[in-house]
Amino acid sequence: MAEKSTELIHSAMITKDPSKLRLKPNLQDYEQSRKNFKWSDADNMVDWFPGGKINMAYNAIDRHAKGKKKDKIALIFDDGQGHVEKFTFGQLGALTSKFANVLKKLGIKRQERVFFFLQRSPELYAGFLGAIKYGAIASPMFPAFGPDAIRDRLLDSGAVALVTDSELKSRVYEVKNLLPELKHMIIVGKDAAAGELSWEKEMAEASDMFDATPMDPEEFSYMLYTSGTTGKPKGVVHAHKDIVQIHLSTNWVLDVHDEDVYWCTADLGWVTGVVYGVIGPWSNGVTQVGLGGRFDPERWFKTIQDYKISVWYTAPTAVRMLMAKGDDIPKKYDLSSLRANYSVGEPLNPEGVRWAMEVFDSKPFHDTWWQTETGSILITNFPEMPIKPGSMGKPLPGVEAAIVDENGNVLPQGEEGALVLRPGWPAMMRQIWNNPAKYNEYFKNGWYYTGDTAQIDKDGYFWYVGRADDVIKTAGERVGPFEVESALIEHEAIVEAGVIGKPDELRGNIIKAFIVLSPGFVDSPELKEEIQKFVKKKLAGHAFPREIEVVKSLPKTRSGKIMRRLLRARELGLPIGDTSTLED
Ligand code: WT7
Numbered sequence: 001m002a003e004k005s006t007e008l009i010h011s012a013m014i015t016k017d018p019s020k021l022r023l024k025p026n027l028q029d030y031e032q033s034r035k036n037f038k039w040s041d042a043d044n045m046v047d048w049f050p051g052g053k054i055n056m057a058y059n060a061i062d063r064h065a066k067g068k069k070k071d072k073i074a075l076i077f078d079d080g081q082g083h084v085e086k087f088t089f090g091q092l093g094a095l096t097s098k099f100a101n102v103l104k105k106l107g108i109k110r111q112e113r114v115f116f117f118l119q120r121s122p123e124l125y126a127g128f129l130g131a132i133k134y135g136a137i138a139s140p141m142f143p144a145f146g147p148d149a150i151r152d153r154l155l156d157s158g159a160v161a162l163v164t165d166s167e168l169k170s171r172v173y174e175v176k177n178l179l180p181e182l183k184h185m186i187i188v189g190k191d192a193a194a195g196e197l198s199w200e201k202e203m204a205e206a207s208d209m210f211d212a213t214p215m216d217p218e219e220f221s222y223m224l225y226t227s228g229t230t231g232k233p234k235g236v237v238h239a240h241k242d243i244v245q246i247h248l249s250t251n252w253v254l255d256v257h258d259e260d261v262y263w264c265t266a267d268l269g270w271v272t273g274v275v276y277g278v279i280g281p282w283s284n285g286v287t288q289v290g291l292g293g294r295f296d297p298e299r300w301f302k303t304i305q306d307y308k309i310s311v312w313y314t315a316p317t318a319v320r321m322l323m324a325k326g327d328d329i330p331k332k333y334d335l336s337s338l339r340a341n342y343s344v345g346e347p348l349n350p351e352g353v354r355w356a357m358e359v360f361d362s363k364p365f366h367d368t369w370w371q372t373e374t375g376s377i378l379i380t381n382f383p384e385m386p387i388k389p390g391s392m393g394k395p396l397p398g399v400e401a402a403i404v405d406e407n408g409n410v411l412p413q414g415e416e417g418a419l420v421l422r423p424g425w426p427a428m429m430r431q432i433w434n435n436p437a438k439y440n441e442y443f444k445n446g447w448y449y450t451g452d453t454a455q456i457d458k459d460g461y462f463w464y465v466g467r468a469d470d471v472i473k474t475a476g477e478r479v480g481p482f483e484v485e486s487a488l489i490e491h492e493a494i495v496e497a498g499v500i501g502k503p504d505e506l507r508g509n510i511i512k513a514f515i516v517l518s519p520g521f522v523d524s525p526e527l528k529e530e531i532q533k534f535v536k537k538k539l540a541g542h543a544f545p546r547e548i549e550v551v552k553s554l555p556k557t558r559s560g561k562i563m564r565r566l567l568r569a570r571e572l573g574l575p576i577g578d579t580s581t582l583e584d
Contacts, residue, residue: 012350014357014364014387022339023259025383027252030394037397039426042248046283053214056221056243057096057133060282062212065093073287076261076307077122080293085122089285092126095203097210099130102202106161106184108136110213111220113157116140116268117150117164117172120292123188123199124268125278127163128222135213136161137220137237142269143168144541148487151175152232153225154182157433163199165189217241223433224271226372227480228451229470235433236271236372243283245376245427249396250280253368254342255383256311261337263289263303264313270477271372272344275427276313297325301333308337315345317475319352319365320506330359340383344368345476346508347464350389367392369464371450372478373442375427379462391461392454399425403456408445416465419454420447470564472501474509479543481564487539488513491531493521498554498562502547502571513545514554514567523550557581 018024027033047063048054055062064070070090077085087095108114114131116139118124124140131138141153150172154162158181164172166189176182185196192198215221221240225233254276256262262281266272281288289307293299295318303309322330338360343352348367356365366381369392379401381393395401400422403411411417423443432439442448453465472479481499488497496516501509515531517523528548535544555566558581569576 012354012389014353014389016384016386018384021383023255023257026255026257027382027384030382030385030397033397034395039244039398042244042398042426045247045251046243049214051214052217054217054240054243055133055135055212055215056240056246056279057129058212059243059247060279061089061092061096061129062133064089064282064285069285072285074282075122075125075288075290077125077290078292078303078307079121080291080296080299087122089282092129092282094208095122095126096130096133097208098203098206099127100134100210100212101206101208102186103131103134103136103161104210105202105206106197108134108161108184110135111137112161113137113139113159113223114161115154115157115159115163117143117145117162117168118188119143119165119168120268120290121165121188123163125290128268128274128278132221132240133210133212135215135219137223139223139225140268140274141225142267142540142542145171145269146536146538146540147171147174148538149233149483149540149543151178152483153235154179156225156232157223157235160184161186163188166191169196215240218430220430222274224269224274224372226271227471227478227483228438229480230482231438231480233480233483234435234438235431236429237431237433238375238427239430242275242375242427243279245396245425246275246280247283249377249427250276250284252396253366253377253380253382254280254311254313255340256281256284256286258285260286260310260339261289261308262286262311262313263291263307263309265291265300265318266313266315266344271370271375272313272315275376295321297322297329301330301335304335304338305333310337310339311342312338312340313342313344313368315476316343316348316352317346317507319343319348319355323352323355324506327359335360338363341365342368344370344377346473348390353387353389364389369393369462373429374421374425374450375429376425378421378425388457388459388461391457391463393462394460395462396425401462402447403454404445404447408447413456413458416453416455418468419450419452419462421450422446423448467501470500472499472509472511474501474504474511475507475542477542479511483539484511484513484535484543484545485562487535488515488531488545490538491534493518493527493531496554496562498564498567499545500564500568500571502568510546511544512547512549512571514549514551516553517550556583558583 075087114136161184188199264277369379403417502512504510555563
């Protein structure tokens with residue numbers, strides 16, 4: 001069965017004529033590299049300090065700011081409203097040094113947590129890298145987060161400083177009294193109140209000279225919270241050593257070259273934005289575009305045209321949204337600058353790959369697979385390799401990926417099972433903050449369990465099947481059902497809630513909530529709308545249930561856990577499976 005489906009798709013394979021590629025791929029021979037590659041080879045692609053010390057931000061910015069690329073444009077920032085600013089590597093070197101000096105003046109200690117709650121902005125890039133350069137642990141938060149999401153992150157991490165702006169700060173103040181460790185609020189936007197520091201003033205006064213702190217490779221550089229099946233979001237912590245693999249994967253997979261103009265559409269609140277929208281491209285010395293504002297098809301195509309984007313990294317939901325607008329819009333723009341397209345975050349439909357072939361003049365999307373925890377692209381379609389539309393591609397040289405059964409035994413080709421990785425790649429997370437037990441849950445039978453299920457075809461291509469757990473991917477963003485349920489039951493009309501992902505043509509999945517109403521409340525469209533607004537405001541703009549169904553009761557285990565699996569099975573008309581632990 002599996003073989004048949006891959007056979008079918010096999011016939012639609014997109015091959016590449018090397019003579020037609022505009023630039024020679026950095027990775028010339030995948031199979032050869034896979035055989036011969038050693039991680040120590042990649043160590044030489046980044047700069048080290050004496051005694052085996054390293055700094056991720058030094059590699060992203062300072063080594064170019066001090067070198068031949070000092071005056072090369074690193075960032076073209078377009079706020080999406082007609083305001084454009086350009087920054088050279090030299091200027092970013094100075095700005096990141098200034099912010100490092102601000103942290104020094106505040107007495108921030110090495111490895112203390114410095115958080116950012118900002119829209120995409122030059123300040124966010126400079127602050128984030130400045131904090132890493134200083135030796136703090138930096139963490140950007142998605143600007144659509146509400147007070148609950150903000151509190152969970154700042155509290156768990158024990159963040160001591162937060163950079164935010166005059167608009168977003170009100171959401172922080174709703175929970176500020178619950179955050180005793182948060183000592184410094186730095187406000188971008190000139191109207192800092194009493195008890196706050198002004199970004200503009202502090203940056204103006206700070207020196208632009210700061211020598212990046214030489215860090216032990218295993219010391220932490222950044223952290224990002226992400227969702228699992230149960231409990232609150234977990235703080236995934238990454239080390240400075242990650243830079244080795246971030247640099248290499250950007251070079252080999254995104255295949256950036258000196259003359260490229262690169263654009264990653266992901267927000268810095270997600271790992272794609274951090275790793276491939278800040279660190280990787282700059283470590284490779286490439287010019288990148290940052291676009292502010294909301295998703296807008298016309299503006300996106302115009303961005304490609306106006307800045308002559310040559311390498312583009314985006315997400316399947318965005319691709320589907322562009323496709324849905326029809327082919328007349330892209331026809332209005334000159335998109336001939338594009339050389340290669342990439343996508344991440346959720347399965348990319350074969351139609352999306354083929355649509356790109358037409359709209360972008362034979363430039364398909366290359367699907368890439370990875371996770372917040374993996375810190376780097378691990379399975380991917382390389383530029384040098386034929387693409388099987390719908391497949392995630394093959395493992396990065398140096399990475400061992402497999403499909404296994406419950407006992408960790410490797411399954412034969414074509415069989416579906418758990419997607420696992422051999423632990424130890426350089427960009428692998430180092431910790432779940434404050435929670436070694438959660439960290440240990442990832443590792444079993446000598447493997448790292450991704451939580452995804454997949455299969456491998458006879459040519460060694462990996463095919464995504466689904467999540468093995470209750471984690472929801474909606475529009476590529478990862479949402480934990482528990483967080484949404486927790487927000488829902490704080491609404492006075494709701495006694496109990498169970499939340500699942502429901503397949504959706506456009507968004508991959510939408511969040512669906514089953515709720516039990518409190519006595520005295522009646523199901524109505526108005527009530528549902530009010531509940532949606534409530535969750536959006538409390539938790540996050542993207543993590544609200546687009547569908548709500550009122551039910552009399554929720555299926556639970558005898559120990560009282562909601563059986564989301566049953567809710568899902570019922571919703572999708574699937575077999576309900578083992579119900580021996582069901583309450584009644
Ligand atoms: C989960 C990780 C790291 C990039 C952004 C997502 C899903 C990721 C793909 C892909 C199918 C994918 C998986 C994975 N996912 N890439 N190419 N095809 N699914 O990071 O938020 O940590 O989510 O996203 O389910 O486990 P994340």
